[in-house]
Amino acid sequence: MNIIVCIKRVPLTQEVDLEVDELKKGVKKDALAYVINDWDNYAVEEAVLLQEKFGGTVTAITIGDEDDEEILRRALAMGADKSIRIEPGERELDGFVISKILAKTIRDLEYDLILTGVQADDDNAAMVGTMLAEELGLSHAAVVTGMEPEGSDAIIRVELEGGMDEVSKIKLPSLLTIQTGINEPRYVSIMGIRKARKKELVVINVEDLGLSEDDLAQRTMIEEVFLPPETEGAEMIEGDPSSVASQIIQIIKEKGVSI
Template sequence: MDIIVCIKRVPLTQEVDLVIDAGKKDIRKDDLAYILNDWDSYAIEEAVQLKEKYDGTVTAVTVGDEEDEEILRRALAMGADRAVRIDPGSRPLDGFVLSGILAAVVKTIPHDLVLTGVQADDDNAGLVGVMLAERLGLSHAAVVTRIETENGTARLHLELEGGMDAVCQIRFPALLTIQTGINEPRYVSIMGIRKAGKKELKVIALNELGLSEADLLPQTQVEELFLPPETEGAEIIEGDPGTIAETLLRIIREKGVNV
């Protein structure tokens, strides 16, 4: 089974005070550390486990500059066989452009399965996986929590809204977006990453893909980025049960709810 995993390097924003940049289009990232997107870590692990069970190859693909090769080395250390980086230069990237760039590369690599994370931790859009499937003409399923393969098909468990799950059947080739918790990503040591340096890492320039200007024109743009406005703290209601109930009813009515 030949598997391609599309991954992304994202800034680590937990437990830091985010600052909006001067243009109000993004956050300041110069002092932030970068890591492999959490969802993509699970996608790589799932691909490697499938390879170990059914043989085949795993290829990790990312769009980014030379610093993004760090996550490709990590994917190789986890068990991927080769890696591809597409250098976008200074091109602005949104989900539409990213999916087009990835599709141009993925279609040149033999594959039975394409995996992506459900979403990226920086924009939380959740667009690229399903848009990539559409561009490649692949059957797809999103928010996958279990994969059971048999005779060129897969039985999938999907996470739905409202705490519900679904089970479906899909034929290969296909694209799946992987949810966190599907597995336990393996630990990667510094020595393992160094050894992964011997594996193939191919770099492709954007102008080698034959994409038109229309293909590289973003379809979305950020008008303004801002932090949520500060609001008042919670109101603690005290008193006996009857008093609390009357106060709650008054508050609900003041908010415009008919009870």
């Protein structure tokens, strides 16, 4: 089973104070640390698990600059066989443009399955996966929490809202967007990443893909990025842990819960 997995490098923003940049079009990125998007990490693991079970190759693809090769090496260290980085230059990308670039890159590759994360941790759009599927004319499913190949089909599990999953049968080749928790992504050592440097990493320039200007034109534009509007929010309880604990206990009792 040949699998392509599309991944993205995103800033780590938990417990970080984000600042809006001068143009108000994004965040100040200089002080941020970057990681593989969490959903994509699960997608890579799923691809590698399937390859270990059924053979074939895993190809990891990202769109980004040289720094983004870090996550390709990480995917290679996890077990991917080869990788592709598409250099976008100075172009502004939205989900639509990204899906066009990926579709053009992937179209001539051999694959039975394409995996992406459900969404990326930065723009939270959850868009590229099934756009790409439609570009390539593939069957697709979003928010997938289980996948088991069965001949020319796969039995998949999709997470719905409200504590419900849907099980269905889908024809391969297919594109699935992978939900966190589908597996337990393996640990990657620095040594492993170093060794993975021997594996294939191809760089393609977006200008060489032969996409039209219309394909490379964003359908949605960010006009402004801003901090959340001030709301009243929580009443903050300050003080040392002991006095905070006393106040918490008091609040709980006031609300009619006996503890």
